[in-house]
Amino acid sequence: MTEDDTFELPYRKSKVRQEIEEALKRQGISIERRISILNLDTSEQHYFDSYQEALDFMKGKKGRWYMTTPGIRYDREKVEKPKP
Secondary structure, three states: OOOOOOOOOOOOOOHHHHHHHHHHHHOOOEEEOEEEEEEEEOOEEEEEEHHHHHHHOOOOOOOOEOOOOOOOEOOOOHOOOOOO
């Protein structure tokens, strides 16, 4: 193997992590790897893969906007209803 060769181990989630992510998903919460921009007045949302893309989008925008880092995303429509 030379210095230029890269070796990556396959990424595998632990059983506990899978269980936690499934429980969060049932509550409408998921892991978001993109940058989110939210208009606080209209609830309009946009997602970007890079910080620079998000900044370019924001140029010339009016109103109250909030930019998040990658992290947790809550989606009310995906919340599972309790079974009777």
